[in-house]
Amino acid sequence: MSSISNNERAGVLIHALPYIQDFQGKTVVVKYGGNAMLNDELKKAVIEDIILMSCVGIKTVLVHGGGPEIEAMLKKTGKESRFVNGLRYTDEETMDIVQMVLCGKVNKEITALIQKAGGKAIGLSGVDGCLLKARRMKIEDLGYVGEIEHVDISILDTVLNADVIPVISSVAYGIGDDEGKALNINADIAAAKIAAAIGAEKLVLMTDVRGILRDVKDENSLIKTVERAELNILKREGIISKGMIPKTDCCDIALDGGVKKAHIIDGRLPHAILIELFTDEGVGTEILSGN
């Protein structure tokens, strides 16, 4: 970066000013996942983005899953997976592994990284303070897999008001027949539901694609902005398809719950969050609530 003059540096900071002014005091929920969790350089960049956001007064909530690490641990313990209609069945032993990896390993590692970089963070799960209450999925019996029924943000408020960054792993507190048990939940949906419950300004989903592509084979066909109302049309046209469908559904949940904008960004680019938030063009697709 030595080629950038101090003048230019000042210019860049000033250029970010209106965005900073816009987001100050607002809440942004970031779903952290995919390649950005695996690659050390990307990981470092995400942590820096989160701390910078927090420094400029954005109340930042980080939600994460941890698929690959769970895979690795299941393999290490020799646990064989059972599949139901092609979906993994989460039995009690598997749930134990899931919880240990998410809450005990991934969550604490991210928390430690933020603090190593000078931030103040606290690692939580949906169990803590009953932040996320869930029941087993009704559509299909996949074992200890839950659907979020209630979000209790009081613990988040406590943490955010103490100027601490909450890092949340996607494990819920079971209610009903599973009262007090841990249930595995989808991290994207957890982020979307939390964003809605806390009245977030933005939901940012980190993915391993550029965003919504008009032509899935052409990375240059990125749709930069889309109205929430257009999502259904894009689905019908097959432009939103496969893995992009649950992503946009999550955005829909958040926007429906009052979130202003949802962003699907490319986690493979370093500082994608910062660029999406603090520059004019951004790097992914933003979905507007239309309100």
Next chain:
Amino acid sequence: MSSISNNERAGVLIHALPYIQDFQGKTVVVKYGGNAMLNDELKKAVIEDIILMSCVGIKTVLVHGGGPEIEAMLKKTGKESRFVNGLRYTDEETMDIVQMVLCGKVNKEITALIQKAGGKAIGLSGVDGCLLKARRMKIEDLGYVGEIEHVDISILDTVLNADVIPVISSVAYGIGDDEGKALNINADIAAAKIAAAIGAEKLVLMTDVRGILRDVKDENSLIKTVERAELNILKREGIISKGMIPKTDCCDIALDGGVKKAHIIDGRLPHAILIELFTDEGVGTEILSGN
């Protein structure tokens, strides 16, 4: 319990009143461990004690380890342990397991149990908010085993002021050469250091013995009260020996740090905490600071 009349019930409650009045608004740190963590009935009783303490206005902090569960997980993953002078060496892979089991399994399970019983709890580790900062042990190289250097109670204050019970697993945030790494620490010492840092009224250590016994073979030889100053005499006389030495050392750390009383109680008795706190005789050994 049907044999106890309502009159007697009222009497019991009233009998507890002066103790409740004494401890209101004070902080009590409980080290939870041993059999009380393995037996489901004992576990339930500990949780009830903790909630009752919290209900009558005692700021209650629960610190736990989880030896047996770590053992089990190490076995399951086929991890073989290396020993140094008879002490287990904690290599990186082992530390990973330790952290996962403590922070991801035991910690969240206790947190969930408290909430299932109607309390509000949050599961933390020494990593969160850099509550416990540690460096590797200097006396002997045991790998990722740490000595606590600094306790930052700000996160505990935040949690306790929100009337939430903090449940803390004995994993520390590494500083110095291990900046940001997790270090395994002794849960008794963690509890003692936290009790001192937070200005607790009491430290309660749950063990699997009756307390300090004058004759280790005679459970009726329990020493009910001892002055801190007498600990050294009892050590010299061999009355405090073997496993009781580190326990009393922890009490010493807490009392030295300003804690008023330390209690070594028998976790094998249901509701041992409650009985120690709210009845005249108590169930274990109390060590007085002498201040």
Next chain:
Amino acid sequence: MSSISNNERAGVLIHALPYIQDFQGKTVVVKYGGNAMLNDELKKAVIEDIILMSCVGIKTVLVHGGGPEIEAMLKKTGKESRFVNGLRYTDEETMDIVQMVLCGKVNKEITALIQKAGGKAIGLSGVDGCLLKARRMKIEDLGYVGEIEHVDISILDTVLNADVIPVISSVAYGIGDDEGKALNINADIAAAKIAAAIGAEKLVLMTDVRGILRDVKDENSLIKTVERAELNILKREGIISKGMIPKTDCCDIALDGGVKKAHIIDGRLPHAILIELFTDEGVGTEILSGN
């Protein structure tokens, strides 16, 4: 009580836990009267109950009258009473005695007893902070006897927020033609009106009977629970009759004002309040609001 083991003691405390959890932070208004005010042992038990309630986080308000002590003082001063349709007429001189006995003797005595037992209390009357504003009764001219027209709970809020127990004597601040004069009011009604105004969870009326009896001659015919809507039926059936009518009317006032439950308990039993609040069966009749 030496026959109750520590184990049983712990059991009793834990048994009370769900009730404590339920009532924490809620307000309970207790009308203290009858035999429980005359017998020293009963008096002590009431004070202990009140302090225990306060200790477990229940905002407790004590309202009292003092008929027998007023009688005694009237006799001592040689004041002869005039009766109107069988009801005592409260002339200015009588009112003076009433006020002195209630505010100066009974009220301060209860306040002192609570403090002697380790609580913090403050003795108030309806005059203080214009807590109870009343006009002379309109139905019949009984002299300085008032009907409560307005309850100003600001002084109660101040006192309760300072964690102090308010003890209130049933004397009101006169308005209208008697602006600034003291008026004698019914203590049961005062308690009911205060309970409604402060949004209490419960109103507890201490009486000298078991509760509502299906057969007034049979103490075993106690009706343990009754819906507010059933009160009229019971009155029509003559089951609620004589002295029980004004008691249930007071409950009705409180329930109508939003109080959740009203209890008519037997003040002749020691710790009747505690037993009613913290055990399964209770000791008297509870009247449910049905909301």
Next chain:
Amino acid sequence: MSSISNNERAGVLIHALPYIQDFQGKTVVVKYGGNAMLNDELKKAVIEDIILMSCVGIKTVLVHGGGPEIEAMLKKTGKESRFVNGLRYTDEETMDIVQMVLCGKVNKEITALIQKAGGKAIGLSGVDGCLLKARRMKIEDLGYVGEIEHVDISILDTVLNADVIPVISSVAYGIGDDEGKALNINADIAAAKIAAAIGAEKLVLMTDVRGILRDVKDENSLIKTVERAELNILKREGIISKGMIPKTDCCDIALDGGVKKAHIIDGRLPHAILIELFTDEGVGTEILSGN
């Protein structure tokens, strides 16, 4: 007052301004007694003075006794007094009367009068919140007559911070052998001790004389200002004698406790408090702490 023009009225208000500015936010303790309690017009004037003080931001505490009313009640009940060395012995029955008259009659009457005049007041005694803790007098056994040992101002702080005027009757909460019993105390001393404990700016003692007179027979010989250090000289010279001795002793207690000025004023003049506080000459004797 029709002869005073609006111009003159404005002038008077403006003239009071520097005094108001000086006393804002400060605490003034007024001992109310003597003729000013007996004469209705004087009573009204005192109440108005107190409310005005409170209105201009002076934290005003009113302490009162009630000798004549106690006399009257003792006579009415036919209670005969026993004397010890010429001092009345307060037996239990007498103490009952004292407490009833002070706390139940005089205190509530003053409280009601303040509220009738538009202020907000609360009637307290030394029993409430254990404001005044006392032991029996040691010099001479006069029965239930106490010496103040400790002042707990927390209840006063609560009341003053709620912008309510505390009216305090001179009855204390007994400690030691008389734990929980009421003890009769001297109202002047109570006012002085409260003034010292609360860090008052001023103590104002209402008396039935002009102040300290150089020649007790000449009302024009009023000493307007005296240094605390001069009190002893004036005593030795016999200028301070008889009933003035305990009054100046009270002033001495208050000044010794940090109060800035003590005033001995003539309660027989309407609005004596106001004139002493808000005019240049004042009406009585002011005693300066000399600090």
Next chain:
Amino acid sequence: MSSISNNERAGVLIHALPYIQDFQGKTVVVKYGGNAMLNDELKKAVIEDIILMSCVGIKTVLVHGGGPEIEAMLKKTGKESRFVNGLRYTDEETMDIVQMVLCGKVNKEITALIQKAGGKAIGLSGVDGCLLKARRMKIEDLGYVGEIEHVDISILDTVLNADVIPVISSVAYGIGDDEGKALNINADIAAAKIAAAIGAEKLVLMTDVRGILRDVKDENSLIKTVERAELNILKREGIISKGMIPKTDCCDIALDGGVKKAHIIDGRLPHAILIELFTDEGVGTEILSGN
């Protein structure tokens, strides 16, 4: 004033008491102008009135213009005025002078005078904290003359809550085409709009006449009280005419915005504000909102 006895002084203060009680905690906006700004004695009297109001707990806001001083400065700088339909056109250079005189001279002088008299004040303009946002007048192009479009009272709240008196000069923050420029505004209207926005109890306009006169030539024909609804009738009858029209229009704006009473008082009388507020007859015309 030596002819007024201390007794009479007390009487005057007590006489003012009910008014003080009425206005405590309420907000009063005073438009300061006319002769009262030119004459040193009158100026001093206004300052005293403002401080006294503030001392007795009235939240006082002072709004001022400064015509004569602007005139003088324009003359001194040799600036010649252009007129449009008989109204002065405020070009950029004139606006500069206006702003300097109002914000830099008059405003700071008043602020200093209040502080010299022992009050605490802060000088503001409509620019500060964007208190007054305005656009250029639309009816007629008079240059930098604005119409208030929005009042942002947050800065006033901050200042008043710190018990500081805000002194406001009638210069607004331009929006729209004049974003960030200063605009000259009418001080009476500024006071009326601020009074409405802040929910003031009263608006007091200082003028150089007695108030609304039934016969403009007869100072004794003062209309002391008028309902807002009657203003139109009085206009139609020609009783409100000429310079009184904009004054009553301002009152109308304030009353329409929820202010309870507006007062048109004679600034030529010393302490006119005090007399209007704290005496029975007052000195000018009060206009009642009729709500």
Next chain:
Amino acid sequence: MSSISNNERAGVLIHALPYIQDFQGKTVVVKYGGNAMLNDELKKAVIEDIILMSCVGIKTVLVHGGGPEIEAMLKKTGKESRFVNGLRYTDEETMDIVQMVLCGKVNKEITALIQKAGGKAIGLSGVDGCLLKARRMKIEDLGYVGEIEHVDISILDTVLNADVIPVISSVAYGIGDDEGKALNINADIAAAKIAAAIGAEKLVLMTDVRGILRDVKDENSLIKTVERAELNILKREGIISKGMIPKTDCCDIALDGGVKKAHIIDGRLPHAILIELFTDEGVGTEILSGN
């Protein structure tokens, strides 16, 4: 700036992160003056810097003078200056001009500019809230020129706690013989004294030179860092000379008062403040307190 990629932009922001983390919650006092006040582009850049500082959580205080504008106004009004030993004598008429220009023109213009750029600001002088109390200079009679004797930061605390940027003009509130009069003070010294009184982290003086130059003719001889203790040596060596002497004296005042660092920066460079604060090399000379 189009040549800077988004990646580079992110890099610049991240690069600024540690500086932002360091300064968050700290106070920085900026003396704004010289060319940066005359050139519109520089002015805009300063405003942006101030808002960015405020946005990232730095409590920013702006102090300004306004020499050239005062000159211009004096000329415009035809006021001729008298000189005493080569220094301008500030007579009353001149002081009037000074105050009008500083408080009425420059101050409000800066305030408006900050708000136009999206910040929230309030324009103050040393008169407001008696922020700066001064007496006439004693060394030499220069008329209404003052020396600061006391800084009362309560008004600054109020403003900063409301997240508003205070803009302060260098006019003081006179005390002593000039009680209530305005006195002209040096803006650099005002900034230094305010920085010390408020416990600022930094004082930043904007000048029209590069900083302290080892060789005043060689702009490349900039001394980047100097210890406070070295200032005297540099003076003796003649390296600090002429106009740099009062500048470094101001820094000395601030550092002596507890400020951590003082910066002399080149206001002719756009965004000099930002570059000094948020980049490694900075642009001027920093003087370290050595504590």
